[in-house]
Amino acid sequence: AKAKVFEGTVSPNWREVVSRWNLFERLAGRVAIDAVVYEELHKGVREDSVVPPNGEFVRSEEEESDLEGARRYSWISA
Numbered sequence: 306a307k308a309k310v311f312e313g314t315v316s317p318n319w320r321e322v323v324s325r326w327n328l329f330e331r332l333a334g335r336v337a338i339d340a341v342v343y344e345e346l347h348k349g350v351r352e353d354s355v356v357p358p359n360g361e362f363v364r365s366e367e368e369e370s371d372l373e374g375a376r377r378y379s380w381i382s383a
Contacts, residue, residue, distance in 0.1 A: 338355055362380055
């Protein structure tokens with residue numbers, strides 16, 4: 306078994322930030338993928354994105370860290 310742990314701090318302006326995500330519009334624009342693409346994504350072997358990032362958080366390159374398994378994310382502007 307594996308446990309996932311997350312720690313975060315909610316900033317006072319979280320509503321303003323979240324309002325720019327246009328969550329429901331983005332969900333309506335989802336792209337269907339087939340089983341082959343799903344497996345590539347799941348195994349981490351796909352070289353290119355299914356949909357180029359635009360106005361969202363993306364996983365950044367791995368950095369050396371004392372935090373084993375830590376992931377870093379960056380915001381990609383629209």
